[in-house]
């Protein structure tokens with residue numbers, strides 16, 4: 299299902315959520331994607347994505363974390379570089395399956411490292427800041443989970459850290475840091491936002 303959230307911001311909801319932000323409507327190639335839905339939903343996601351933009355124009359894909367149901371369609375974007383927190387990338391290098399929870403997708407995703415297409419968010423922090431996007435480290439659900447705030451519309455993208463209504467992500471997975479979750483949730487609630495966009499529509 300394709301839903302418009304604000305001017306130039308859309309959500310594709312297919313099991314998990316893929317978010318599309320067109321930073322400048324006049325420049326078609328200035329598009330930022332947050333997460334990419336599970337691979338099993340590929341055809342539906344691709345079909346809906348085409349209504350908004352050309353996958354070849356996407357240069358920047360941000361990941362809240364590396365679970366298979368969020369990175370599954372990374373290979374839909376042939377010209378993109380992919381960004382996640384350094385902690386998420388470091389854990390992936392140590393334990394690809396533990397970071398992704400799917401053998402095939404973990405193995406495909408490893409190719410990005412070899413091609414230098416998987417980079418820490420710090421590499422584009424300035425570009426994001428110039429375009430009204432801020433990232434926050436949010437350890438808990440995974441060690442390197444990240445929240446993204448699109449300040450222009452005060453939209454907070456939370457991945458699996460928080461789904462709203464006191465419903466938060468599991469903290470018993472291989473890279474989870476359950477001890478950090480309370481502090482992360484407190485930080486999240488202190489970030490001023492009008493729209494909360496979770497990784498899944500569980501609420």
Ligand SMILES: [Zn+2]
Pocket residue numbers: 363365439458467
């Ligand atoms: Zn997850």
